[in-house]
Amino acid sequence: MISTYYSDNSTFFVAVDCIIFGFKDKDLHILLTRRPVEPQGGQWSLMGGFMEENESLDQAAEKVLYRYTQQKGIYMEQVKAYGDVNRDTGGRVVSVAFYALVRLEEFDTSLARKFDARWVKIQQLPKLIFDHNRMVEDALTLLRYKTSMQPIIFNFFDKKFTLPALQDLYEAIYQTPIDKRNFRKKIASMQILDKLNIKDKTSSKRGAHYYAFNEKKYQQFIREGKRFSL
Amino acid sequence: MISTYYSDNSTFFVAVDCIIFGFKDKDLHILLTRRPVEPQGGQWSLMGGFMEENESLDQAAEKVLYRYTQQKGIYMEQVKAYGDVNRDTGGRVVSVAFYALVRLEEFDTSLARKFDARWVKIQQLPKLIFDHNRMVEDALTLLRYKTSMQPIIFNFFDKKFTLPALQDLYEAIYQTPIDKRNFRKKIASMQILDKLNIKDKTSSKRGAHYYAFNEKKYQQFIREGKRFSL
DNA sequence: ACAAAAGTGTTCACACTACACCCATGG
DNA sequence: CCATGGGTGTAGTGTGAACACTTTTGT
Numbered sequence: 001m002i003s004t005y006y007s008d009n010s011t012f013f014v015a016v017d018c019i020i021f022g023f024k025d026k027d028l029h030i031l032l033t034r035r036p037v038e039p040q041g042g043q044w045s046l047m048g049g050f051m052e053e054n055e056s057l058d059q060a061a062e063k064v065l066y067r068y069t070q071q072k073g074i075y076m077e078q079v080k081a082y083g084d085v086n087r088d089t090g091g092r093v094v095s096v097a098f099y100a101l102v103r104l105e106e107f108d109t110s111l112a113r114k115f116d117a118r119w120v121k122i123q124q125l126p127k128l129i130f131d132h133n134r135m136v137e138d139a140l141t142l143l144r145y146k147t148s149m150q151p152i153i154f155n156f157f158d159k160k161f162t163l164p165a166l167q168d169l170y171e172a173i174y175q176t177p178i179d180k181r182n183f184r185k186k187i188a189s190m191q192i193l194d195k196l197n198i199k200d201k202t203s204s205k206r207g208a209h210y211y212a213f214n215e216k217k218y219q220q221f222i223r224e225g226k227r228f229s230l
Numbered sequence: 231m232i233s234t235y236y237s238d239n240s241t242f243f244v245a246v247d248c249i250i251f252g253f254k255d256k257d258l259h260i261l262l263t264r265r266p267v268e269p270q271g272g273q274w275s276l277m278g279g280f281m282e283e284n285e286s287l288d289q290a291a292e293k294v295l296y297r298y299t300q301q302k303g304i305y306m307e308q309v310k311a312y313g314d315v316n317r318d319t320g321g322r323v324v325s326v327a328f329y330a331l332v333r334l335e336e337f338d339t340s341l342a343r344k345f346d347a348r349w350v351k352i353q354q355l356p357k358l359i360f361d362h363n364r365m366v367e368d369a370l371t372l373l374r375y376k377t378s379m380q381p382i383i384f385n386f387f388d389k390k391f392t393l394p395a396l397q398d399l400y401e402a403i404y405q406t407p408i409d410k411r412n413f414r415k416k417i418a419s420m421q422i423l424d425k426l427n428i429k430d431k432t433s434s435k436r437g438a439h440y441y442a443f444n445e446k447k448y449q450q451f452i453r454e455g456k457r458f459s460l
Numbered sequence: 461a462c463a464a465a466a467g468t469g470t471t472c473a474c475a476c477t478a479c480a481c482c483c484a485t486g487g
Numbered sequence: 488c489c490a491t492g493g494g495t496g497t498a499g500t501g502t503g504a505a506c507a508c509t510t511t512t513g514t
Contacts, residue, residue: 435484
């Protein structure tokens with residue numbers, strides 16, 4: 001039996017906005033689109049959508065992510081909720097931001113045309129609608145924290161990656177150069193990667209070894225009371 | 231002019247739930263209440279309330295905090311939004327959790343009676359309604375992170391505090407003993423506190439010096455590129 | 461043979477940890 | 488005078504930062 005306590009209260013639109021991060025050309029990128037509807041149609045915007053009756057916030061975010069990337073099993077995390085009264089000039093909307101890490105190697109560029117979307121370097125972000133710039137800032141802060149404490153960075157790659165690429169990615173995320181030897185020493189000390197017997201020859205003549213994250217080794221690492229840190 | 235794009239979508243109740251932290255008797259406490267309405271009336275619950283048309287999420291949280299503590303200027307921070315379809319058995323409600331740090335020394339105990347509220351030690355949390363236990367866990371994780379990185383812990387006190395009390399508070403938050411000399415060395419090295427000329431004699435015959443957080447010294451500390459860390 | 465990126469160790473400074481005794485005071 | 492909590496320093500260890508040369512190979 002439902003009390004009237006609930007129905008006396010106001011209701012609101014609830015949206016999700018996704019900060020979709022991808023890594024290419026040695027730079028961190030975000031997927032943006034030209035907003036297709038009024039108000040502020042044509043302005044740069046994050047990928048978003050409204051939550052529906054039968055879905056959770058997480059499911060709404062997954063729906064949006066799948067629509068714009070066609071990738072399943074994307075790493076995703078909530079940033080926070082934004083609820084200023086006038087944040088959305090088109091109506092009273094509470095929006096919950098999520099950031100996601102996608103594998104850009106397998107991104108279908110025809111999707112970009114379909115949704116008028118574009119991968120933009122984080123150093124070159126345009127003015128976005130509403131409070132989306134703030135959302136990106138908050139997502140970046142959280143991404144930096146998380147990638148330094150947990151092995152989520154491998155979600156940017158499709159299973160295998162080279163150490164130079166991994167270092168480039170960290171440098172792109174933190175926007176600061178990292179010493180190559182110290183970086184590799186730290187990685188090696190954790191013993192959570194497998195060195196593969198194949199090389200990536202696309203970026204050098206010598207070729208860089210591919211590595212892969214080993215979940216079992218990582219679990220063992222955690223069991224020993226150690227903590228991921230980069 | 232409002233597009234139909236918005237009004238085609240569903241709307242939801244939006245609530246805020248507050249994890250109100252306080253420090254007394256060398257332990258971290260949370261303010262809980264017996265839920266006054268169905269469903270699950272009489273069960274332990276966080277302090278919450280619904281967001282209204284004319285207020286932001288933050289304002290809704292401030293409203294709830296003021297209602298139950300009568301304190302202004304409480305330190306408050308959003309934890310995250312909770313939006314599972316069946317998280318609230320009484321209806322479809324998206325709830326945004328906030329944690330707050332209140333000064334328990336000046337807490338009016340008559341408020342507790344008025345709202346059937348009680349300060350409960352975090353080690354002795356009962357089963358709470360809905361997903362409130364999860365909210366508390368998330369809030370604690372965030373509180374631990376924040377107090378280690380930013381000087382927000384002083385919000386537990388009314389301006390002045392003793393070092394033994396500050397250490398007890400850290401030990402309560404992290405649930406682990408801390409070495410007295412190392413703790414004091416770290417505090418002293420930052421030079422962001424003022425040592426006052428008065429002592430707290432309530433917990434020892436010798437008395438412990440009161441200290442106060444000095445915002446200007448802290449700003450200077452930050453300007454020098456240093457970072458708070460405990 | 462050379463250009464271009466991959467790969468590899470050591471030293472130093474500083475921060476964190478562990479640890480034990482004297483001090484001040486009220487009763 | 489003694490019990491109780493407040494207050495103080497040092498030595499050792501581990502972690503992060505700085506730093507330069509050799510290797511591989513396609514052209």
